[in-house]
Amino acid sequence: MKDIKNFIEDVGWPRILIALFLLSLFVLAPFVGVRLDASINDTLVRFGMNGVMVLAMVPMVQSGCGLNFGLPLGIIAGLLGAVTSVELEVTGLPGILTAMLIATPIAIVLGWCYGLLLNKVKGSEMMIATYVGFSSVALMCIMWLVLPYKSPNMVWGYAGKGLRTTISIEAFWQNAISGIGAFRINEFLAFPTGMFLFFLLLCCVMSLFMRTRTGTAMTIVGSNPDYARASGVNIDKMRTLSVILSTWLGAIGIIMYEQCFGFVQLYMGPFYMAFPAVAAILIGGASVKKANIVNVIVGTILFQGILTMTPSVINSMIQTDMSEVIRIIVSNGMILYALTRVTKVRS
Numbered sequence: 203m204k205d206i207k208n209f210i211e212d213v214g215w216p217r218i219l220i221a222l223f224l225l226s227l228f229v230l231a232p233f234v235g236v237r238l239d240a241s242i243n244d245t246l247v248r249f250g251m252n253g254v255m256v257l258a259m260v261p262m263v264q265s266g267c268g269l270n271f272g273l274p275l276g277i278i279a280g281l282l283g284a285v286t287s288v289e290l291e292v293t294g295l296p297g298i299l300t301a302m303l304i305a306t307p308i309a310i311v312l313g314w315c316y317g318l319l320l321n322k323v324k325g326s327e328m329m330i331a332t333y334v335g336f337s338s339v340a341l342m343c344i345m346w347l348v349l350p351y352k353s354p355n356m357v358w359g360y361a362g363k364g365l366r367t368t369i370s371i372e373a374f375w376q377n378a379i380s381g382i383g384a385f386r387i388n389e390f391l392a393f394p395t396g397m398f399l400f401f402l403l404l405c406c407v408m409s410l411f412m413r414t415r416t417g418t419a420m421t422i423v424g425s426n427p428d429y430a431r432a433s434g435v436n437i438d439k440m441r442t443l444s445v446i447l448s449t450w451l452g453a454i455g456i457i458m459y460e461q462c463f464g465f466v467q468l469y470m471g472p473f474y475m476a477f478p479a480v481a482a483i484l485i486g487g488a489s490v491k492k493a494n495i496v497n498v499i500v501g502t503i504l505f506q507g508i509l510t511m512t513p514s515v516i517n518s519m520i521q522t523d524m525s526e527v528i529r530i531i532v533s534n535g536m537i538l539y540a541l542t543r544v545t546k547v548r549s
Contacts, residue, residue, distance in 0.1 A: 214487060216485070216539075220508065227507075227515050228242075231511065231514070231515055231518075234515060234519050237390055239391040240390040240391070241511055242391060243391045245503075245511070247394060247462060249502050249506050250397035251397075251462045251463065252455075253401045253458075253498065254404060254451060255451070255455035255456065255459065255479045256479045256486075256498045258455055258479065259479060259480065259488070259493060260495070260498065261443075261451070263424070263491065265443075266425070266427065268328040268490050270331060270452070270476065271328055271331040271332040271334075271480065272331035272332070272334040273452045273475060273476035274336075274452075274476060275316055276313070276451065277453065278472065279309035279449065280454065281472070282304065282305060282308050283302060283306075283308065283453065284466045285351060285365060285466060286300075286304045287375070293374050293375060295375070295379070297374050297378060298378040298379060306453070309449045309452070310450060312449055313445050313446035313447070314442060314446055320441065321441055339470065339472050342468075346468045346469060349365070355373075367467070367468060368465050369466040371466060376464045377394070379400050380394035380396050380397040380462050382395060382396030382399070384396060394462070397462060401458075405495045405499070408495065419435045420443065422435060423440045423441060424492075425492070456472070481505060481536050481539075482501040482504075484501065485500075485501045485504050485539075486499070486504065487501070488501070508536065509532060512532045
């Protein structure tokens with residue numbers, strides 16, 4: 203009995219209830235005409251698509267910069283890498299690696315500037331980060347029209363310039379990583395081995411980094427700035443490094459998202475993409491001061507699982523196509539719930 207009580211205290215009732223609700227949806231699915239294998243497949247794919255962007259929250263949380271609502275800044279770096287790769291017409295695995303390689307220096311520069319700004323507004327990082335994300339997306343709405351890309355696969359047909367809202371990468375590097383070692387169990391259920399291995403690789407690298415001297419110093423800066431200062435740690439440097447790392451992970455995350463999704467979405471596409479990532483890591487048990495890899499994995503599974511299962515199950519129950527309405531209600535409801543528990547979630 204004591205073990206059960208300790209387990210509940212460690213995991214927390216919110217995550218237990220959310221997990222039970224998700225499990226009940228999977229159990230109910232076959233009885234309302236929803237294929238269980240297809241539902242599991244969709245949940246696995248969405249987990250892999252979004253996992254890296256949730257992982258991007260960890261460095262900034264650990265360094266005391268709070269949740270990265272400015273994630274669209276990193277996403278923009280990834281989008282620039284993606285469209286440049288398409289412009290160069292590099293296909294397959296070299297194509298997605300080219301996108302990541304191009305996105306990396308852009309993410310580092312943007313992350314460095316972003317970090318300098320957050321160091322000037324200590325105590326208000328999350329509010330400022332939100333406006334940084336929103337304003338960067340708005341600025342890029344102009345830039346996507348004026349940047350000198352010429353590929354007929356991307357520019358508007360009637361003008362011959364300016365990038366389209368949605369760009370297909372099917373002929374370039376769709377599933378270039380997901381397809382590595384992938385295998386199909388049946389017609390509806392496939393396992394994207396490469397995508398999961400890549401995500402687990404980044405998780406392992408992040409976990410090892412947080413155990414290094416630099417990672418430990420970063421954690422100390424977030425948990426006890428006075429002790430870090432007394433120990434000779436450069437607080438602003440550690441905070442800036444964490445922002446750069448988070449921005450870079452955001453860039454890699456959106457490229458992974460695109461290679462699975464099959465399209466690059468520009469203009470207002472990245473506008474709200476930080477909120478699901480923030481909600482996922484909070485639902486996974488993180489707080490504004492502490493986050494780890496377990497929080498990332500658990501939170502992404504719970505958030506994306508419910509977001510995938512709820513519309514299909516409810517649609518089948520009421521025999522009406524309200525999938526988009528239900529998806530909006532569920533996703534925004536979970537985001538609202540997670541944000542209202544910012545100071546209450548156990549780490």
